[in-house]
Amino acid sequence: DAKTTQPNSMESNEEEPVHLPCNHSTISGTDYIHWYRQLPSQGPEYVIHGLTSNVNNRMASLAIAEDRKSSTLILHRATLRDAAVYYCIPGEFTDKLIFGTGTRLQVFP
Amino acid sequence: GEEVAQTPKHLVRGEGQKAKLYCAPIKGHSYVFWYQQVLKNEFKFLISFQNENVFDETGMPKERFSAKCLPNSPCSLEIQATKLEDSAVYFCASSQSSLRTDTQYFGPGTRLTVL
Numbered sequence: 115d116a117k118t119t120q121p122n123s124m125e126s127n128e129e130e131p132v133h134l135p136c137n138h139s140t141i142s143g144t145d146y147i148h149w150y151r152q153l154p155s156q157g158p159e160y161v162i163h164g165l166t167s168n169v170n171n172r173m174a175s176l177a178i179a180e181d182r183k184s185s186t187l188i189l190h191r192a193t194l195r196d197a198a199v200y201y202c203i204p205g206e207f208t209d210k211l212i213f214g215t216g217t218r219l220q221v222f223p
Numbered sequence: 224g225e226e227v228a229q230t231p232k233h234l235v236r237g238e239g240q241k242a243k244l245y246c247a248p249i250k251g252h253s254y255v256f257w258y259q260q261v262l263k264n265e266f267k268f269l270i271s272f273q274n275e276n277v278f279d280e281t282g283m284p285k286e287r288f289s290a291k292c293l294p295n296s297p298c299s300l301e302i303q304a305t306k307l308e309d310s311a312v313y314f315c316a317s318s319q320s321s322l323r324t325d326t327q328y329f330g331p332g333t334r335l336t337v338l
Binding site for chain 2 (some may be wrong): 156157158159160163195199209211212213215216218
């Protein structure tokens with residue numbers, strides 16, 4: 115399983131961009147990089163995933179380093195609802211998700 | 224349905240009692256996963272199913288935990304003779320396929336408290 119390193123916590127003000135980093139230096143060549151988040155008292159929810167190229171969806175953008183050893187989840191304008199724990203999960207050739215400890219994002223009005 | 228449903232929301236058991244948790248995956252999803260979240264941020268994968276067949280059970284404690292996904296019934300996770308350390312939130316997730324890129328949709332969880 116690829117090991118991940120994420121900051122324990124980050125803070126942002128509402129409507130500002132947030133960049134959440136993740137190091138996954140042991141990622142294998144064919145692993146995707148998934149991001150999930152867990153809002154308070156809820157189950158995790160999918161945010162975005164990518165392989166090599168940067169990806170955008172309605173929730174966020176994912177920037178993947180050229181060597182794939184790190185990635186950054188970008189929330190373009192943080193809202194109070196984005197306060198959650200964000201998990202970066204490299205995907206092996208199995209179905210299970212291996213969660214690390216994640217980054218707790220606080221958003222201030 | 225369009226959401227993963229889990230019942231009950233809360234479950235309290237005395238040590239040594241049995242606990243049974245249920246999960247109804249999203250209609251049309253073939254894969255079901257069970258995860259245990261002991262502390263706020265620590266998840267552990269338990270088991271996954273492809274339809275009614277066990278797909279991956281590498282995370283299952285063999286002695287007291289069992290799980291089933293039978294046709295036309297909610298999936299279940301059963302803990303015989305619960306222990307204090309089984310206190311956790313148990314999440315079920317479902318997905319359409321086994322592809323690495325496929326999204327897992329999580330239910331709201333069942334909080335098990337063992338006293």
